[in-house]
Amino acid sequence: MQYMLMIHEDESVYAGPDGEAILADTLAKHMALAEALVAAGVPFSGERLKAASTATTIRWDYGSHQIHDGAFAESHEELGGFYIITVDDLDQALEWAKRIPVPGKGSVEVRPIWPMGAEG
Template structure:
């Protein structure tokens, strides 16, 4: 089964964290990704740019609205994701508990499915 681990944590700049903390976090995530890869469960990983670079698109009353900036009502922002292929939810939760960011934020575990891959739509996947 596919699960996406959505990493939510307080957003800070590299300058406010300091070079040593940034280097430690980068090493922790590199180690985590290497461990996931070695276990054969990692399908992809993404690091998102800061929420200040977000653009939100909505359609209201037939009109497309495009607005700059994040609109989540939270102090934490989505910072990245790992897509895993594991046996079940328990396995996904096990991996989520090992994500470095679980120490300073939340890791949302959400089931997923491939809807488009290899050039074909697969809505029943």
């Protein structure tokens, strides 16, 4: 089964005098995670995303829509990237999700993928 592991983090942790070092450390940990996934034979894909300030959001309201600059989040955490992994079950997906580096505060949302055309 495929699961999407969505990384929500506070982008402000990368600002300031230690920001570049924190980013380099976090990226190195993501590379180590990718190597561990390969070594375990877990099919995966993933990407990092540019800052939330580069996003554009379309919000719908019963058929009409408005376009807004930026990510339209109600929190200080933004979607920073994601992995899509193929594992046997939710327990395995959660074990991999726990290994995702998130500096400072944040969360990883784990959600099963609902293939197009699939019922339930």
